[in-house]
Amino acid sequence: MKNKVLITGSNGLLGQSLLKLLKNDESVNIYATGRGEDRFLENGYTYHDVDLTNGDEIHQLIADVKPDVIIHSAAMSRVEDCEDYPDLAVKVNTEATDILSDAAIQNNVQHFLFISTDFVFSGDQGMYKEEDERNPPNFYGQTKLRAENLLFDKTDQLKISIIRTCLVYGQVKDMSRSNIMLWGRKMLSEGMEIKVVNDQIRTPTFVDDLAQGVIQCFKTRSEGVYHLSGAEVFTPYKMVEIMADEYKLDKKLMTAVNASTFKEHGKRPLKTGFIIDKAKQGFNYQTTTFIEAMKKVLS
Numbered sequence: 154m155k156n157k158v159l160i161t162g163s164n165g166l167l168g169q170s171l172l173k174l175l176k177n178d179e180s181v182n183i184y185a186t187g188r189g190e191d192r193f194l195e196n197g198y199t200y201h202d203v204d205l206t207n208g209d210e211i212h213q214l215i216a217d218v219k220p221d222v223i224i225h226s227a228a229m230s231r232v233e234d235c236e237d238y239p240d241l242a243v244k245v246n247t248e249a250t251d252i253l254s255d256a257a258i259q260n261n262v263q264h265f266l267f268i269s270t271d272f273v274f275s276g277d278q279g280m281y282k283e284e285d286e287r288n289p290p291n292f293y294g295q296t297k298l299r300a301e302n303l304l305f306d307k308t309d310q311l312k313i314s315i316i317r318t319c320l321v322y323g324q325v326k327d328m329s330r331s332n333i334m335l336w337g338r339k340m341l342s343e344g345m346e347i348k349v350v351n352d353q354i355r356t357p358t359f360v361d362d363l364a365q366g367v368i369q370c371f372k373t374r375s376e377g378v379y380h381l382s383g384a385e386v387f388t389p390y391k392m393v394e395i396m397a398d399e400y401k402l403d404k405k406l407m408t409a410v411n412a413s414t415f416k417e418h419g420k421r422p423l424k425t426g427f428i429i430d431k432a433k434q435g436f437n438y439q440t441t442t443f444i445e446a447m448k449k450v451l452s
């Protein structure tokens with residue numbers, strides 16, 4: 154009997170990468186759910202239009218599909234939006250996770266995977282392990298931390314994996330938000346001057362590595378908290394600089410800035426980045442080098 158896997162946020166960067174990797178996987182039946190029309194628009198899965206701010210729609214979806222596995226990737230993922238619309242951020246990032254996991258318990262879902270973020274950490278120390286103390290510097294991180302905590306209280310009723318990731322980059326169709334590699338290439342290619350932070354420390358994550366890791370996590374039924382990111386440490390400035398060198402773009406258009414000279418709406422943790430050994434040992438999580446991933450994304 155094939156496992157039924159439901160993916161929320163299927164129109165998003167991670168959601169579409171998961172569909173790309175799973176749509177031809179003979180061992181599973183894929184159910185995708187997003188807000189409004191399907192934007193991946195390929196075969197190999199069943200799509201449901203569900204607004205996750207509507208609890209009744211969530212319960213109806215899970216009762217209809219009765220998935221064995223839920224990969225909960227949907228979120229209000231713009232830090233700025235979460236600052237400006239905190240009530241909506243709580244509804245989407247925290248309350249929908251609560252309702253979805255309750256519906257999972259009521260419908261005997263076997264495994265619930267929640268995608269969380271490095272922004273649950275303060276950014277004071279960097280290179281975080283799964284068990285490090287969380288202290289989010291912005292409201293987006295708060296909503297994700299609250300979602301993590303409500304899931305921790307349900308581990309006696311539901312097999313739960315919390316997968317945190319960091320500065321994800323990639324290319325999918327009709328993206329709801331851009332990412333640093335696409336943004337940097339677009340701006341420099343158009344001859345636009347850009348200010349790029351050189352004091353944020355990250356382990357940027359190639360979206361296809363993340364998606365593959367999520368798949369390996371549910372196929373090995375690995376539960377608990379896992380950090381899945383790239384293995385290399387960069388500042389955003391270095392990422393864009395490497396890209397500019399590779400594509401012979403004009404680096405004179407780049408100005409290095411930092412938290413004191415570049416005001417972002419919603420405080421970013423300065424030093425994050427992940428230790429990924431637990432995922433590597435737990436389910437053979439593997440990473441692509443930044444330069445190779447960049448070439449795939451921008452090819």
Ligand SMILES: NC(=O)C1=CN([C@@H]2O[C@H](COP(=O)(O)OP(=O)(O)OC[C@H]3O[C@@H](n4cnc5c(N)ncnc54)[C@H](OP(=O)(O)O)[C@@H]3O)[C@@H](O)[C@H]2O)C=CC1
Nearest residue numbers: 162164165166167188204205227228230270318320321329
């Ligand atoms: N991108 C990154 O750098 C990082 C992402 N993460 C987390 O990973 C997950 C995936 O991120 P990513 O793919 O980049 O994010 P995206 O913003 O690309 O995808 C999120 C998806 O959630 C959907 N969504 C938002 N609100 C609702 C709603 N009310 N009902 C139904 N669907 C909704 C969005 O729909 P629509 O397309 O219509 O807007 C979107 O397709 C998220 O949980 C995010 O917090 C964690 C760390 C880093």
Ligand SMILES: Cc1cn([C@H]2C[C@H](O)[C@@H](COP(=O)(O)OP(=O)(O)O[C@H]3O[C@@H](C)C(=O)[C@@H](O)[C@H]3O)O2)c(=O)[nH]c1=O
Nearest residue numbers: 230232270271272318319320321333348349350353389
């Ligand atoms: C727009 C802009 C971004 N940047 C940098 C800041 C940041 O490190 C990187 C990406 O900027 P963004 O504002 O898109 O991303 P940001 O909101 O910082 O990224 C976060 O997204 C959410 C979903 C997460 O969960 C986090 O892990 C993280 O990836 O690019 C500049 O340096 N200059 C700019 O003009």
